[in-house]
Amino acid sequence: MDSDRISEQERLVNVSQPDLLPRELLKRGDPLEWRIEAYLCEADWSMVEDRDQRPAALLGCLRIGAEEAEFVNAAVNEWNRQGVSRLLRLLTAACEQQHKQGVRRLVAYAGNWESELINVYQRAGFRIIAVEPDYYQDCWSQSVRHGEVLRADRLMLERLASQREKAEGDLLRSTEREQQDVDAAPIIRRIELRDSRGLLTMKKQLDRETTSMLFEPGERRMTEGDQLEQIRILLRSPNSLIWVAESHGEIVGYLEASGGKVRRNQHTVYVVIGILEKYTGYGLGRQLFEHLFEWASRRHILRAELTVQAPNQRAYRLYRSMGFKLEGILRGALVIEGEPVDLYQMGCDLRRIERIRVDK
Ligand SMILES: CC(C)(COP(=O)(O)OP(=O)(O)OC[C@H]1O[C@@H](n2cnc3c(N)ncnc32)[C@H](O)[C@@H]1OP(=O)(O)O)[C@@H](O)C(=O)NCCC(=O)NCCS
Numbered sequence: 001m002d003s004d005r006i007s008e009q010e011r012l013v014n015v016s017q018p019d020l021l022p023r024e025l026l027k028r029g030d031p032l033e034w035r036i037e038a039y040l041c042e043a044d045w046s047m048v049e050d051r052d053q054r055p056a057a058l059l060g061c062l063r064i065g066a067e068e069a070e071f072v073n074a075a076v077n078e079w080n081r082q083g084v085s086r087l088l089r090l091l092t093a094a095c096e097q098q099h100k101q102g103v104r105r106l107v108a109y110a111g112n113w114e115s116e117l118i119n120v121y122q123r124a125g126f127r128i129i130a131v132e133p134d135y136y137q138d139c140w141s142q143s144v145r146h147g148e149v150l151r152a153d154r155l156m157l158e159r160l161a162s163q164r165e166k167a168e169g170d171l172l173r174s175t176e177r178e179q180q181d182v183d184a185a186p187i188i189r190r191i192e193l194r195d196s197r198g199l200l201t202m203k204k205q206l207d208r209e210t211t212s213m214l215f216e217p218g219e220r221r222m223t224e225g226d227q228l229e230q231i232r233i234l235l236r237s238p239n240s241l242i243w244v245a246e247s248h249g250e251i252v253g254y255l256e257a258s259g260g261k262v263r264r265n266q267h268t269v270y271v272v273i274g275i276l277e278k279y280t281g282y283g284l285g286r287q288l289f290e291h292l293f294e295w296a297s298r299r300h301i302l303r304a305e306l307t308v309q310a311p312n313q314r315a316y317r318l319y320r321s322m323g324f325k326l327e328g329i330l331r332g333a334l335v336i337e338g339e340p341v342d343l344y345q346m347g348c349d350l351r352r353i354e355r356i357r358v359d360k
Helices: 023-029 033-039 081-100 115-123 163-182 193-209 224-236 284-298 313-321 350-356
Strands: 011-015 044-049 055-065 068-076 105-111 127-132 154-160 187-190 241-247 250-259 268-275 303-309 325-336 339-349
Touching: 011 081, 023 033, 023 055, 023 068, 033 068, 033 224, 044 081, 055 081, 055 193, 068 081, 068 115, 081 115, 105 115, 115 154, 187 284, 193 224, 193 241, 193 250, 193 268, 224 241, 241 284, 250 284, 268 284, 284 313, 284 350, 303 313, 303 325, 313 339, 339 350
Parallel strands: 068 105, 268 303
Antiparallel strands: 011 044, 044 055, 055 068, 105 154, 127 154, 187 241, 241 250, 250 268, 303 339, 325 339
């Protein structure tokens, strides 16, 4: 349609340095500032630059699963006809790109008062699938109206891949699966929502296989729903993450980094790692830590800490070799099969990690 065309002087660009995006424009796309910080560097951004090369519209898309992505921020300088067509152009291009990469479900959120934005999503093929009443209630100090509408509820929108896009995606994935079968080594990747069952099953198996984890066999009460919720929260957190090792579609190991919850310790992560016995000794533990360190350096996380049972020399040696230092001994902190067991408290200064990693 002609009215959706952007003029010749404007450019659609992929953003390589999201931290330089104008905050004012980002805030127009998401009233929750803490959320912006959480996804800013993780999302893929595209924008329309006006003839003076100033950002006039922007769009952020965050991959939240192998087949799922979320539009986390969609903003325009002005909600006029030009703004609408700029955003629509961005959205259409991003949807196409995501579907090409195997994403089958795209989700987006909008406030109940954001009629222009909802309209753009709908024109791009999204439909409203849920309403979360009063979601934005705590955002404003008092009730805020937008015309007649009370700014309170959050709408969830969804766009599913069309049959043609689905077929293309299936072809791509079957080729990937064949490749995976050839290459039997587990892959390491970030946790996704679809992993809730696999992760919980693996944790329960670890509880049966080893006394090195915290729980006794059968003691873990977490349900699959609890695990799903935990992953969901984690994917939104700026300083927590889980990586999993996957072999033939099964989760065989994980490393969980839980970030500090208050300002004074938000630069730290507490680490838990576990690998199924069959897959130990092949370097997965080391690789999981490499992923943690790489992510932590981009997130300005300065310290990692963990505890390990004193008799667990395999884990202790791994941690030492990755740069962790013994910081204290918690005498008799656990009782395992009737015997008191000491816990080693270990910490790692991530700022020095490159230099000390070889120290065993
Ligand atoms: C501990 C654990 C995470 C190590 O992971 P892994 O994949 O087996 O270890 P890797 O193959 O990456 O080995 C890395 C380092 O660990 C140490 N290590 C591994 N296996 C070892 C063993 N059998 N004995 C002593 N050290 C060992 C070595 O320092 C090794 O480095 P190197 O190969 O350069 O010598 C894993 O074995 C595990 O999850 N075990 C069961 C649950 C557990 O103990 N969790 C930790 C709770 S704190």
